Amino acid sequence: xxxxxxxxxxxxxxxxxxxxxxxxxxxxxxxxxxxxxxxxxxxxxxxxxxxxxxxxxxxxx
Amino acid sequence: xxxxxxxxxxxxxxxxxxxxxxxxxxxxxxxxxxxxxxxxxxxxxxxxxxxxxxxxxxxxxxxxxxxxxxxxxxxxxxxxxxxxxxxxxxxxxxxxxxxxxxxxxxxxxxxxxxxxxxxxxxxxxxxxxxxxxxxxxxxxxxxxxxxxxxxxxxxxxxxxxxxxxxxxxxxxxxxxxxxxxxxxxxxxxxxxxxxxxxxxxxxxxxxxxxxxxxxxxxxxxxxxxxxxxxxxxxxxxxxxxxxxxxxxxxxxxxxxxxxxxxxxxxxxxxxxxxxxxxxxxxxxxxxxxxxxxxxxxxxxxxxxxxxxxxxxxxxxxxxxxxxxxxxxxxxxxxxxxxxxxxxxxxxxxxxxxxxxxxxxxxxxxxxxxxxxxxxxxxxxxxxxxxxxxxxxxxxxxxxxxxxxxxxxxxxxxxxxxxxxxxxxxxxxxxxxxxxxxxxxxxxxxxxxxxxxxxxxxxxxxxxxxxxxxxxxxxxxxxxxxxxxxxxxxxxxxx
Numbered sequence: 258x259x260x261x262x263x264x265x266x267x268x269x270x271x272x273x274x275x276x277x278x279x280x281x282x283x284x285x286x287x288x289x290x291x292x293x294x295x296x297x298x299x300x301x302x303x304x305x306x307x308x309x310x311x312x313x314x315x316x317x318x
Numbered sequence: 319x320x321x322x323x324x325x326x327x328x329x330x331x332x333x334x335x336x337x338x339x340x341x342x343x344x345x346x347x348x349x350x351x352x353x354x355x356x357x358x359x360x361x362x363x364x365x366x367x368x369x370x371x372x373x374x375x376x377x378x379x380x381x382x383x384x385x386x387x388x389x390x391x392x393x394x395x396x397x398x399x400x401x402x403x404x405x406x407x408x409x410x411x412x413x414x415x416x417x418x419x420x421x422x423x424x425x426x427x428x429x430x431x432x433x434x435x436x437x438x439x440x441x442x443x444x445x446x447x448x449x450x451x452x453x454x455x456x457x458x459x460x461x462x463x464x465x466x467x468x469x470x471x472x473x474x475x476x477x478x479x480x481x482x483x484x485x486x487x488x489x490x491x492x493x494x495x496x497x498x499x500x501x502x503x504x505x506x507x508x509x510x511x512x513x514x515x516x517x518x519x520x521x522x523x524x525x526x527x528x529x530x531x532x533x534x535x536x537x538x539x540x541x542x543x544x545x546x547x548x549x550x551x552x553x554x555x556x557x558x559x560x561x562x563x564x565x566x567x568x569x570x571x572x573x574x575x576x577x578x579x580x581x582x583x584x585x586x587x588x589x590x591x592x593x594x595x596x597x598x599x600x601x602x603x604x605x606x607x608x609x610x611x612x613x614x615x616x617x618x619x620x621x622x623x624x625x626x627x628x629x630x631x632x633x634x635x636x637x638x639x640x641x642x643x644x645x646x647x648x649x650x651x652x653x654x655x656x657x658x659x660x661x662x663x664x665x666x667x668x669x670x671x672x673x674x675x676x677x678x679x680x681x682x683x684x685x686x687x688x689x690x691x692x693x694x695x696x697x698x699x700x701x702x703x704x705x706x707x708x709x710x711x712x713x714x715x716x717x718x719x720x721x722x723x724x725x726x727x728x729x730x731x732x733x734x735x736x737x738x739x740x741x742x743x744x745x746x747x748x749x750x751x752x753x754x755x756x757x758x759x760x761x762x763x764x765x766x767x768x769x770x771x772x773x774x775x776x777x778x779x780x781x782x783x784x785x786x787x788x789x790x791x792x793x794x795x796x797x798x799x800x801x802x803x804x805x806x807x808x809x810x811x812x
Binding site: 276292304 | 352355356357359362364365366368395472473476480521577673676677680681685713
């Protein structure tokens, strides 16, 4: 299996587990993308919720 | 008292509250660094790399948990001819030797049983026995130190190893996730705490380029690094993992946290067991802070341990119980010399706390959704129901003194108001005292059931503060420093 022949869930994990150089490089790239997605989503949602909380409160009285 | 004396007192008390806010701001700063990890992480320098790895498993009476751990190690997605496991049996008196020998036979001697006939000296000595053996020939290219009771996800080792492709990296650590099969309240709190202390804090430390600690159950060292730190781990402190982490960085090598490498661990599920474990950790941190006293706040080209932000965060955690005490003293003192100022400072202090609480809680729950599913309630109640009441009192003045009693047609007396206000102002210290009470309640069978509800009222954060304070007292008194094993049952999911 190569990176271009994957379709179903779990295919990535099986492909990376082959431990070939291509698979391990693909895993690194995929982990980098996942890290970027996770952290951008996390900061956006966290900031939004915090901003809503502050707006609802209206600042220090 | 004249006006000048009063003004000086007011300034002093306000300053005390300001010091109390430093740990909150440091925590917030650390969380603001987390998203930077999206773009500044070590994965860009990582490359396919599968060195010959020796795994050292220290074991003292680990018969109940060892078989599962060894089976998981043998099913790691890693080339079998590049992986050996040395179980260092610290003179166990249970069936540990039998379990290891059976597993060695099952896995064609890829598992090796090393027996110390004279045990009981602690984990560091046990590790060194195995490390000496591993270094005695040149087969090993990297060494993984783990605990007998942790379970490695199949992809975890190779995800750690890829960072060692960069010769500047000396060691890599993984994300230890709480994974008890049937977690109680304490274990669930620990699960949430691990996301804040590892998944979040260690990402921030990756960004800062300075790592506080390699997780004791998941530290992968290059052979070069292991030899550079002396070919052994420190035996003079209770924090051998932190000691090695610091030595690695002082030698000019990086320590990297890999969040995608996940290791499951069973954690204590009573406050008493937690207390025993964390007092050891906190006393170890006191020893580390003193041993490396020349490192703090002295920037170096070789490492980032001396950077201002890393030092502030280290000491903000280290002195957290003191800071909480200062905040309470400052607010109570202000109440008696300048009541109006006290109200304003109280609202300002807890306003910062509420902002930090909302941002940090939401971010933590999103960072690790598996833990969030198990521990969302413990995440929301991490500061304690008591602290949430204090926060609501700061955000909505008179809520508890007038509005809520008013709904019931009640009115709070002047004395009642004073007691209530002083309780709010001193809550950070009261919570630590109540945390100690939880431990006492757990020991009395008739009232043990009260311990869990009280834990939710007090919160897990104040419990950790109280434990840290106790550790400092024990350290100052020179209490015997023993390596006390945390009992595990072997019920880890996954």
